[in-house]
Amino acid sequence: MAGTQDRRHVFILLAPAMLVVGLTTLYPLGFSFWTSFHDWRLIKSLMPGAYIGWENYVAAFTDDPVFWTVLRVTLRFVLVDVVATILAALGLALLLMRAGFTRSLLRTLIILPFAVSPALIGISWRFMFNPEYGAIHHTISTFLPFMAKTDWFASPVLATYALVSADLWHWAPYFAFMLMGGLASVPAETQEAARIDGASDIRIFFSITLPQMAPVLTVAVILKTVFALKVFDSIVTMTGGGPGLETSTLAFFAYNTGFRDYDMGYAAAIAYVLTIILFALSFVYMRFIMPARR
Amino acid sequence: MRRRPTRYYVVKALEWGTLAFVGGFTMFPIVWMVMTAFKPVELIYHLNVLFWPTLDxxxxxxxxxxxxxxxxxxxxxxxxxxxxxxxxxxxxxxxxxxxxxxxxxxxxxxxxxxxxxxxxxxxxxxxxxxxxxxxxxxxxxxxxxxxxxxxxxxxxxxxxxxxxxxxxxxxxxxxxxxxxxxxxxxxxxxxxxxxxxxxxxxxxxxxxxxxxxxxxxxxxxxxxxxxxxxxxxxxxxxxxxxxxxxxxxxxxxxxxxxxxxxxxxxxxxxxxxxxx
The missing domain is CATH 1.10.3720.10 (MetI-like)
Structure with a gap:
């Protein structure tokens, strides 16, 4: 009917959004890509230097031990973070699924951590994990006396745990709600039937509930991996990437290369390595949430 | 009345214990930050929970x-x-x-x-x-x-x-x-x-x-x-x-x-x- 008019409407409606999205994502991605093929050190010159092909990428993988350390650190942080957060979220979801006053109160309370800025969480954790006057540190060493003298931020593993606990505090509620959605869609009849047949709760959980939640869990794991790779704020405010480089993940390293060493070309290349990993994950994710039209 | 098996009470206790832990873990950092904000400076590095709040x-x-x-x-x-x-x-x-x-x-x-x-x-x-x-x-x-x-x-x-x-x-x-x-x-x-x-x-x-x-x-x-x-x-x-x-x-x-x-x-x- 009103084909041309409709097309004009679509254009008017979409133009501003597409302009903003294009300007704020396509343009920087393109520019970063271009920068990653140039030698551009702001200390030497304010203008971009020569085109150097893949050299920034090659240098990262073959010539920079720091980059490999950062990859290892990133892998460790992401693994611990994803496993811990998803397990906590699953526990929360199972615990808070049922009705009841306490549970509904807790469902409300756990929204609060999600509203706190990760930068602020990082700085508070630094305070609370302080070995002299940190409240969390004291609580932990009451139960585990051998921890009393431990400096959390001097140990690579403990610093990673501290960082993960902060990230978990922020994100576990989000994923708990997502998994509750998944749990709600598991048909109760199958569980009932199994119970009548004499299956234990644990057995029902592992043989019926968990397999039926597999799609939601997969989406949650992919998303959490993405968010873990993007963690930045709490690293800056809690550990500063230390001790040494032991909590310097790719995102943090790219930032440091660009804004502390002012090596824009190299920083762009690192950022792009991260971008490519994230995009690869996002394609898997899209497969799951937007199956091709039937 | 039939007595409930001990197992029932153990499960209940565990359940409530976990709920309390979740509540505590969620609220503790927030409560601690609020308390620290209202503490007098000289008490910041102590773990007191009782103090006269101040707006200083x-x-x-x-x-x-x-x-x-x-x-x-x-x-x-x-x-x-x-x-x-x-x-x-x-x-x-x-x-x-x-x-x-x-x-x-x-x-x-x-x-x-x-x-x-x-x-x-x-x-x-x-x-x-x-x-x-x-x-x-x-x-x-x-x-x-x-x-x-x-x-x-x-x-x-x-x-x-x-x-x-x-x-x-x-x-x-x-x-x-x-x-x-x-x-x-x-x-x-x-x-x-x-x-x-x-x-x-x-x-x-x-x-x-x-x-x-x-x-x-x-x-x-x-x-x-x-x-x-x-x-x-x-x-x-x-x-x-x-x-x-x-x-x-x-x-x-x-x-x-x-x-x-x-x-x-x-x-x-x-x-x-x-x-x-």
Whole structure:
């Protein structure tokens, strides 16, 4: 009917959004890509230097031990973070699924951590994990006396745990709600039937509930991996990437290369390595949430 | 009466123990920050829970020396500015995605979702170089433009969900009555999708208010928001925890109220990008 008019409407409606999205994502991605093929050190010159092909990428993988350390650190942080957060979220979801006053109160309370800025969480954790006057540190060493003298931020593993606990505090509620959605869609009849047949709760959980939640869990794991790779704020405010480089993940390293060493070309290349990993994950994710039209 | 087996009580005790732990783990950091903010300075490094609360720390952060008041204002301008620009744009785009058929619709929509996956560093690096050349570093304009990148996809997605739920007959009736596109949007869609628009606006406000990376790189002194400003209490000679806690309260408490306002929708909004 009103084909041309409709097309004009679509254009008017979409133009501003597409302009903003294009300007704020396509343009920087393109520019970063271009920068990653140039030698551009702001200390030497304010203008971009020569085109150097893949050299920034090659240098990262073959010539920079720091980059490999950062990859290892990133892998460790992401693994611990994803496993811990998803397990906590699953526990929360199972615990808070049922009705009841306490549970509904807790469902409300756990929204609060999600509203706190990760930068602020990082700085508070630094305070609370302080070995002299940190409240969390004291609580932990009451139960585990051998921890009393431990400096959390001097140990690579403990610093990673501290960082993960902060990230978990922020994100576990989000994923708990997502998994509750998944749990709600598991048909109760199958569980009932199994119970009548004499299956234990644990057995029902592992043989019926968990397999039926597999799609939601997969989406949650992919998303959490993405968010873990993007963690930045709490690293800056809690550990500063230390001790040494032991909590310097790719995102943090790219930032440091660009804004502390002012090596824009190299920083762009690192950022792009991260971008490519994230995009690869996002394609898997899209497969799951937007199956091709039937 | 039949006695319940011991196992029942063990399970119950475990269950309540876990619930208490979840509540404690969730609230402890918040409660501790609130207490620290109201503690007298001399008690900051003690673990007392009993003390006379004082407003000294708040007085100190608002003093000329730390000028946290100005940073509250910066945060407000940045977050409000971003939301005011993002929401109308998002409503229009969400309406098109919800109701219209056009070429590349799927690709465009997927790209909008994909933008959540771009690492902030890859976005801010080119903008830093661009704004430096344009002399826009440390201005509201710079920060609002970049913050739109994080906020707009969420807003479009959330509002689209709410427009999808409006029955199309309502619009058909209005169209027959001669309403144009603008009239349709303003008189039918906006009122009916109001909860969604409000949810999106509040959610985006929280995201921008808490944003750290872009502000860290693009601001220096003039428009530093609270989220980055709090770092100024970390000095060479040590961190001023009482002032950090007081400023932390200013950052977190308003967001608690906002999150509670949209509680039910907030959860949906949180999971919107994740579930169909």
């Amino acid at each position: 720390n708040f007085r100190e952060v608002f003093s000329v020396r730390w000028a946290v008041g100005a940073k509250v204002l910066h945060s407000l301008v940045i977050a409000l500015g971003t939301v005011v620009i993002a929401i109308p744009i998002a409503v229009c785009a969400a309406y098109a995605f919800s109701r219209k058929q056009f070429r590349l619709k799927r690709a465009m929509f997927q790209w909008i979702l994909l933008t959540q996956f771009i690492p902030g560093v890859a976005i801010v690096l080119p903008f830093y170089l661009m704004f430096r050349n344009l002399g826009l570093l440390d201005t509201y304009t710079a920060l609002i433009i970049v913050d739109l990148a994080i906020v707009l996809p969420y807003a479009i997605w959330t509002i689209k969900g709410f427009i999808d739920a409006i029955p199309e007959e309502t619009e058909e009736a209005a169209t027959i009555d001669g309403a144009g596109l603008a009239g349709l949007l303003w008189h039918i869609i906006v009122p009916m999708a109001r909860p969604g628009i409000l949810t999106a606006a509040i959610f985006c406000f929280i995201l921008t208010w808490n944003e750290f990376l872009f502000a860290l790189i693009l601001t220096r002194t003039r428009v530093v928001p609270l989220s980055v400003g709090i770092m100024s209490f970390r000095l060479e000679r040590g961190d001023l925890w009482e002032l950090i806690a007081a400023t932390g309260i200013l950052i977190a408490i308003p967001m608690f109220f906002l999150a509670m306002m949209i509680q039910r929708h907030f959860i949906k909004g949180m999971t919107a990008g994740a579930i169909r």
